[in-house]
Amino acid sequence: TVNVLQGSKLAEAITYSVNQKASLSAFLEDGRIELSNNRAENKIRPFVIGRKGWLFSDTTKGAKASAIVYSIVETAKANKINVYMFLFYIFSKLPGIDFKANPSLLEDFMPWSQKLPDYCRNNQ
Template identity: 70%
Template sequence: MFSDTAKGAQASAVVYSIVETAKANKLNVFMYLVHILSTMPGVDFKTTPSILKDFMPWSEKLPDYCRNTKD
């Protein structure tokens, strides 16, 4: 309904999923997105696919600035 193409709808769904999963893991969504969008392009996932788990919202390896301090 709000997307012009199927690819646009799929891209929106991916972004919404990332945002909601970050919220569910009590992350600062903006800082989490800044982290993954600025760091992931420089990572060689083909050589070391296991490193992807370090970027998941539940990863203990995320920087502190990704975590909400309002608890």
């Protein structure tokens, strides 16, 4: 055993680790969970970089709109969708659809939808 000064940063780190044991060892129980979170860290990098730009957004609504666009783009990339063609498709189709009357139609325009046209998909 090691004696650690109570209230020290090391004691806080040890207490945190012990309290998070279930979460920190979840990868041992489920093979789908990656040992590293590097992939997740890399996926949120555009948001972190964008955050600096949002500081200079003229309005809160403008900053929110920027965040939404980042989210759409990164979700499309994660689903192996050609971002340019996807945005072209949704911007040309969405304005003519009444989602209030039929909200379930929105699902067809999500980046993971199998109903997207082939030209939106990256064929790699």
